[in-house]
Amino acid sequence: MAPKQVNIAVIGTGGVGSCFLSQLAWLSKNLHSHSLNLCYIAMIDKALYHPDYAAIDIDTASPTLEAKGTSPPAIPTIVDYLAAAPHKVILVDNTSANSLAEAYPTFLRRGITIITPNKKAFSGSYELWQDIFNSAVTGGSFVYHESSVGAGMPIISTLHDLIQTGDVITRIEGVFSGTMSYLFNKFAPTSGSGGNWSDIVKEAKALGFTEPDPRDDLNGLDVARKLTILGRLAGLPIESPTSFPVESLIPEGLNGLSNGDEFLHSLSDYDNMMEEKRSAAEKAGKVVRFVGSMDMVSKEAKVGLEWFDPTHPIATLKGSDNIISFYTKRYGALPLTVRGAGAGGPVTAMGVTGDLLKIMKALCMALLYRWLLQSNITK
Amino acid sequence: MAPKQVNIAVIGTGGVGSCFLSQLAWLSKNLHSHSLNLCYIAMIDKALYHPDYAAIDIDTASPTLEAKGTSPPAIPTIVDYLAAAPHKVILVDNTSANSLAEAYPTFLRRGITIITPNKKAFSGSYELWQDIFNSAVTGGSFVYHESSVGAGMPIISTLHDLIQTGDVITRIEGVFSGTMSYLFNKFAPTSGSGGNWSDIVKEAKALGFTEPDPRDDLNGLDVARKLTILGRLAGLPIESPTSFPVESLIPEGLNGLSNGDEFLHSLSDYDNMMEEKRSAAEKAGKVVRFVGSMDMVSKEAKVGLEWFDPTHPIATLKGSDNIISFYTKRYGALPLTVRGAGAGGPVTAMGVTGDLLKIMKALCMALLYRWLLQSNITK
Structure with a gap:
């Protein structure tokens, strides 16, 4: 069987994007039935592509983009270019850009399949969510976003399988933020105290476990976005990630500070407040954690501090x-639980590559099932 | 788009089989692009099928089989019948029969895809394992067996994704037996003692958590079989589930007893021996559990008792x-972990139905990608 070609366009070459390109290079050498043709690659201020969709060498794509890339075309131009390709096209969005996320419906309506770890599109307005999935149906294209929750762990696919085999989800609960996980595992160990809250936040920032401004983690919005995605997949028409209660760990007095350094400098003033929260749980024989939960029966979502038994997972x-x-x-009574790293370039890229593999496997199966297609499709 | 037909043959209507039929009925009503045609159904002493592959009503398949089934044909006859069907055929083996497992290569070589929770075929001789996967390549068919380890949980698919995206597995470790899990969670709680070992085994049997003869759980072979499957998927040519150290919890003196009741009657003579194992771990600040592990670096597998910190998952x-x-x-350093029910009809059937869904999705994708097939396949 001669190799069949699938075009791939990659936008974003940062932490996740560069890991994805390494995995794509590996995958490309290990795929048997298809060849992957990298026809477009772009970063924030540069793009590289050829009018005839000629292959860009995957192994050297990043340095070639740096050296020879030109100013990226506007999104409608990218859509036209990809939609006119002679083979099916998969767009991999490894950015966290809102502008690209908002254009997903346009790509999908033109038959371009999307794979992305970008949470923005799926946790924005419910209108955009509906537009994305309706556009995929119209365009005969697909949307894969395993890495938008829990990075490479099987979260989205497991939820899909549960629902699509007819199970009934009653509750979704978890620690969805690596930053919050690190902070509370340190601050409130299963016995005793882990130290001052502000010191632990500073340590986490120094280790690169927080956003440049830690308030972007502490406001709970990242957790709310992931919970919004899972809730919508489970069938709840959640309007937005701010349409349910989200507890922020930014003390009110520190909301207005102009940057993360100022915030960290003043955070120690609130150490007593956090210590009270920790010790109140301890006195009750519990530990405090920052969790997101969604009760599918009462249809209520919330994000914030909750108490757990010290032996609870x-x-x-x-x-x-x-x-x-x-x-x-x-x-x-006992849930199906998945645990592991939910952030970081290699595991986030793995979720993206895993999605790509699912498409390639389906194409491989399609080739093997061609007698079925030949006998049935044209009816 | 007109519905496309996929034939399905189901063998086994017991605990898993009956749950699968319910889920199949549900799925069949909720699939949009294909119709599932149940063309063959069989239990141990009865089979039902029509020479023209006419549909057997899924909702009433079990009672119809009971009422109208005839003696099942020999396996070669089933293969011939299914291989001659006018559409692609999926055989769902919901039995734990060795004879059927050994015939998988024959089915696969004739283009019949297999879905099964049956561990036997994948944990028998390494020769059979190779024959199965080589036959699938020859026949252009597929083998899905998610439920052979951990029932409906994403274990096999996760291991596949890790490997196929280029990750390197260094160690696989777990509690693979629901029976062993129950026994040790009761017997050796994270603090104190849970009671006499023999009482807990008797209680587990009364609750239906063991095989009719509990020695079939206590010999460790079920765990060894599951570990064999994961090790082979990860690339180790494990000869058989008895080709590595497997600790049996059947006291030597009780191996020869003629049945499970005699065994349970005498088991209390060994309570002190088990209590010593438990308290030795406790004195070291640990708890004892029955686990399977596979070190992919040293290529060593083992099954048996091990000690863990009381806060270890x-x-x-x-x-x-x-x-x-x-x-x-x-x-x-921290693994990707999946936890939940690993046995029981509904969740085991869910893994089978999930595998079926993956095939149906690929067919759906194949239909949507038909222009790709029309333009490329005939080249």
Whole structure:
């Protein structure tokens, strides 16, 4: 069987994007039935592509882009270019850009399949969510976003499988933020105190475990976005990630400060407040954690501090691990739980590459099933 | 788009089989692009099928089989019947029969895709393993067996994704048996003693958590079989589930007893021996659990008792839950872990139905990508 070609366009060459390109190079050498043709690559201020869709060498794509890239075309031009390609095109969006996310419906309507770890599109307005999935149906294209929650861990695919085999989700609960996980695993270990809250936040920032301004983690919005995605997949028409209660850990007095350094400088004034929260849980024989939960029966979502028994899987979490539990009718009292790293370039890229593999496998199956297609499709 | 037809043959209507039929009925009503045609159904002593592959009503398949089934044909006859069907055929083996497992290569070589929770075929001789996967390549067919380890939990698919995206597995470790999980979670809680070993085994049997003869759980072979499957998928040519150290919890003096009741009657003579194992761990600040592990670096597998810190996820397991951890290069020191029910009709059937869904999705994608097939396949 001669190799079949699939075109691939990659936008974003940062932390996730560069890991994805390494994995793509590996995959490309290890795929048997298809060849992947990198026809477009772009970073924030440069793009590289050829009018005839000629292959860009994957191994050297990043340095070539740096050296020879030109100013990126406007999104409608990219859509036209990709939609006119002689083979099916997959767009991999490894950015966290809102502008690109908002254009997904346009790509999808033109038959371009999208794979992305970018949460923005799926946790924006519910109108955009509906537009994305309706556009995929119209365009005969697909949307894969495993890495938008829990990076490479099987979260989205597991939720899909539960629902599509007819199980009933009753509750989703978890620690969705690596930063929050690290902070509380340190600050409130299963016995005793881990030190001052502000010191632990500073340490996390020094280790690169927080956003440049730690308030972007502490406001709870990242957790709310992930919960919004899972809730919508489970069938709730959640209007936005701010349409349900989200507890912010930014003290009110520090909201207005102009940057993260000023914030960190003043955070120690609130150490007593956080210590009270920790010790109140301890006095009750519990530990405090920052979790997101969605009750599918009462249709209520919330994000914030909650107490857990010290032997609860959420309490015994380590490092910056995520943990996500699905309570369902079939699984009963004890949930189906997935735990592990939920951030970082290699594992986030793995979710993207895994999505690509699913498409390639389906194409491989399509080739093997061609007698079925030949006998049925043209009817 | 007109519905496309896929034939499905189901063997086994017991605990898993009956749950699968319910889920198949549900799925069949909720699939949009294809119709599932049940063309063959069989239990141990009865089979139902029509020479023209006419549909058997899924909703009433079990009672119809009971009422109208005839003696099942020999396996070669089933192969011939299914291979001659006018559309692609999927055989779902919901039995634990060795004879059927050994015939998988024959089915696969004739283009019949297999979905099964049956561990036997994948944990028998390495020769059979190779024959199965080579036959699938020859026949252009596929083998799906998610439920052979951890029932409906994403274990096999996660291991596939890790490997196929280029990660390196360094260690696989877990509690693979719901029975062993229940026994040790009760017997050796994270603090104190849970009671006499023999009482807990009797209680587990009364609750239906063991095989009719509990020695079939206590010999460790079920765990060894699951570990064999994961090790082989990860690339180790494991000869058989008895080709590495497997600790049996059947006291030597009780191996020869003629049945499970005699065994249970005499088991209390060994309570002191088990209590010593438990308290030795406790004195060291640990808890004892029955685990399977595979070191992919030293290529060593083993099954048996091991000690864990009381806060380790394996130590804090509850009920009869399974837990399986993948240590990999990308995930680093903390593994990717999946936890939940690893046995029971509904969740085992869910893994089977999930596999079926993957095939149906690929077919759906194949239809949408038909222009790709029309333009490329005939080249």
